[in-house]
Amino acid sequence: MAIVLTKKAAAALRSPETVKLIATVGKEGEPHVAVKDTLTLLPDGTIAFYELIETSKTQKNLVYSLWFSKRVSVLTVARDGESHLIKGVPYRAVTAGGAFLEAYEDVQKRYGPDADLSAIWLIPPEWERENTLAVRRAEEEIAHPYEIHMDRIAKEALR
Amino acid sequence: MADKTNPRKIERDPNWRKKEESFAEITKKYETVSPFIIAQIDVQRRGVFYTDAALDRVDPSIHQISKSAFAVYEGRGVPTSLLLRDGTSIIVSETSTQTPRDPYTVDVVDGKLMLTDEDRVVEEVFFWEKPKFFEKTTSRGTPMCEVLDARPQRFSVAMSNYCHFWTKPGHGCKYCGIGAGGVKFKGTDEERVHLGDLRETMRELVKEKGRFVGVILTGGSIISGSEPFEDELNGYIDALKALGEVFETRRFPSQVNSTAFTRRQLERLYNETGITCYTTDLEVFHEAIYEWVCPGKAASIPYGEWKRRLYAAVEIFGKGQVNTGIVSGVELAEPNGFKSEDEALRVDLEEAEDLASHGVGLKHDVWHVVPGSIFWNRTTPSLDYYVRLTKGFYDIMQKYGIPSHMDSYRKCGMHPNVNHDRI
Numbered sequence: 001m002a003i004v005l006t007k008k009a010a011a012a013l014r015s016p017e018t019v020k021l022i023a024t025v026g027k028e029g030e031p032h033v034a035v036k037d038t039l040t041l042l043p044d045g046t047i048a049f050y051e052l053i054e055t056s057k058t059q060k061n062l063v064y065s066l067w068f069s070k071r072v073s074v075l076t077v078a079r080d081g082e083s084h085l086i087k088g089v090p091y092r093a094v095t096a097g098g099a100f101l102e103a104y105e106d107v108q109k110r111y112g113p114d115a116d117l118s119a120i121w122l123i124p125p126e127w128e129r130e131n132t133l134a135v136r137r138a139e140e141e142i143a144h145p146y147e148i149h150m151d152r153i154a155k156e157a158l159r
Numbered sequence: 160m161a162d163k164t165n166p167r168k169i170e171r172d173p174n175w176r177k178k179e180e181s182f183a184e185i186t187k188k189y190e191t192v193s194p195f196i197i198a199q200i201d202v203q204r205r206g207v208f209y210t211d212a213a214l215d216r217v218d219p220s221i222h223q224i225s226k227s228a229f230a231v232y233e234g235r236g237v238p239t240s241l242l243l244r245d246g247t248s249i250i251v252s253e254t255s256t257q258t259p260r261d262p263y264t265v266d267v268v269d270g271k272l273m274l275t276d277e278d279r280v281v282e283e284v285f286f287w288e289k290p291k292f293f294e295k296t297t298s299r300g301t302p303m304c305e306v307l308d309a310r311p312q313r314f315s316v317a318m319s320n321y322c323h324f325w326t327k328p329g330h331g332c333k334y335c336g337i338g339a340g341g342v343k344f345k346g347t348d349e350e351r352v353h354l355g356d357l358r359e360t361m362r363e364l365v366k367e368k369g370r371f372v373g374v375i376l377t378g379g380s381i382i383s384g385s386e387p388f389e390d391e392l393n394g395y396i397d398a399l400k401a402l403g404e405v406f407e408t409r410r411f412p413s414q415v416n417s418t419a420f421t422r423r424q425l426e427r428l429y430n431e432t433g434i435t436c437y438t439t440d441l442e443v444f445h446e447a448i449y450e451w452v453c454p455g456k457a458a459s460i461p462y463g464e465w466k467r468r469l470y471a472a473v474e475i476f477g478k479g480q481v482n483t484g485i486v487s488g489v490e491l492a493e494p495n496g497f498k499s500e501d502e503a504l505r506v507d508l509e510e511a512e513d514l515a516s517h518g519v520g521l522k523h524d525v526w527h528v529v530p531g532s533i534f535w536n537r538t539t540p541s542l543d544y545y546v547r548l549t550k551g552f553y554d555i556m557q558k559y560g561i562p563s564h565m566d567s568y569r570k571c572g573m574h575p576n577v578n579h580d581r582i
Contacts (some may be wrong), residue, residue: 060581066244091244094246096288097285097311117369
């Protein structure tokens with residue numbers, strides 16, 4: 001079931017300043033992760049990923065995920081450490097038609113005439129969380145207050 | 160009331176669903192085979208019918224359409240074919256409705272164009288969009304859409320509309336619905352592609368950024384020449400040279416699908432043009448059935464010789480640049496085909512292994528029983544058979560490390576086992 005991303009996650013996906021990664025699994029079950037700055041968020045809330053290399057491992061794994069309904073993960077990381085993790089199942093690979101041709105020209109403007117475009121992957125987000133360390137630590141302290149090393153709660157005088 | 164989905168009034172078996180496993184059962188049975196590829200196979204096997212709501216979605220200014228011959232469509236243009244969500248093309252036309260099984264229905268459900276069966280949604284589908292050059296004409300007045308045809312990512316050249324095998328009665332391939340009608344082109348302006356038209360169309364086509372990843376040239380066999388099929392070869396060489404004029408590189412992504420040329424002819428084809436890939440289809444992987452189904456081919460080039468020419472092609476073009484195909488299902492045609500799907504599959508895969516062990520790639524086209532063919536009243540095999548064949552070809556190609564890019568979902572789209580090679 002698709003969700004609407006939080007404003008912070010949406011902004012992170014759209015920002016040219018954040019590092020964006022996509023993690024996928026293929027038929028061998030081996031995880032694969034790659035930095036992909038062509039990940040973005042469309043106005044309708046769908047994640048779009050522009051794959052530039054037809055036979056890349058990410059491309060193969062995305063096909064596998066679409067075929068067999070497997071989730072992929074997208075991670076954004078900003079310079080200040082703000083991070084968002086989003087998951088979803090690829091819904092469509094746009095490989096032809098008007099939208100593809102427009103995107104192809106955009107890719108060539110952005111990366112130069114040697115750039116190619118293989119597919120626009122559309123991934124409706126199904127799950128998200130903020131992955132910034134401070135946020136995760138605060139969540140963990142509430143959810144699992146006793147999953148800690150005991151020296152951290154030892155009396156100050158005894159540390 | 161007449162069945163709108165059966166415009167040719169083909170006799171349908173009302174109990175056919177009880178005699179074979181359904182799409183849902185097959186996708187569950189073969190968990191490692193893409194359900195998208197299984198859908199492609201089954202739709203190509205059973206054909207499609209478009210509802211009024213689906214046809215209302217057709218925009219002739221955007222979509223690639225063909226005029227229907229059937230009154231049920233009331234003269235409206237029907238989509239040339241369909242795309243699935245993963246980019247897989249379903250190469251299916253209204254002619255495919257000539258099947259004793261019920262066709263799939265393309266309808267609009269919840270605002271989306273959907274492939275349905277018995278009122279159940281199977282998959283979302285999309286119409287093909289036509290290239291811009293389709294709207295233009297050459298200086299001779301030929302519509303460019305008649306010079307080159309297109310699929311979503313590749314274009315094709317129909318080299319010859321007249322297949323010489325059909326000149327001699329009984330020599331045409333029995334599944335072919337084009338060859339019989341091709342004799343009318345003999346000696347006319349339309350018999351072969353016009354090189355001037357080709358050059359002009361290519362100059363328009365290459366302006367379309369991001370549209371095409373390859374070209375295939377194919378056509379009817381031409382026996383004539385200084386030695387058999389030399390005129391056919393010269394036609395391909397001339398056309399490839401004309402195509403190559405628009406590219407900066409010597410070689411460009413291209414495939415010829417022709418009659419099996421001799422080693423000398425293959426060397427000419429490779430050395431004198433910018434071609435990258437070569438296909439010559441055996442059509443049937445069994446000598447005696449090949450001789451029955453393709454008598455014209457067999458009379459000119461015996462089965463064993465056809466294979467030897469494929470092996471020569473691998474030496475010239477390289478592994479992964481040569482393949483051969485079958486019209487899958489005709490090997491089971493009555494009365495001379497195999498008597499059981501298991502036997503047919505065993506022989507198909509044994510022969511496939513032999514070919515692949517020599518570096519020849521494998522592909523199969525799901526047999527459409529088409530009007531005008533000698534086999535017009537035959538029945539195609541079960542979906543289970545096609546999935547087993549698809550998986551078998553795919554596994555053999557993997558075993559022998561033969562790449563399939565030359566005929567991929569982008570460069571052809573017709574071949575389920577090749578379309579499966581994306582993961």
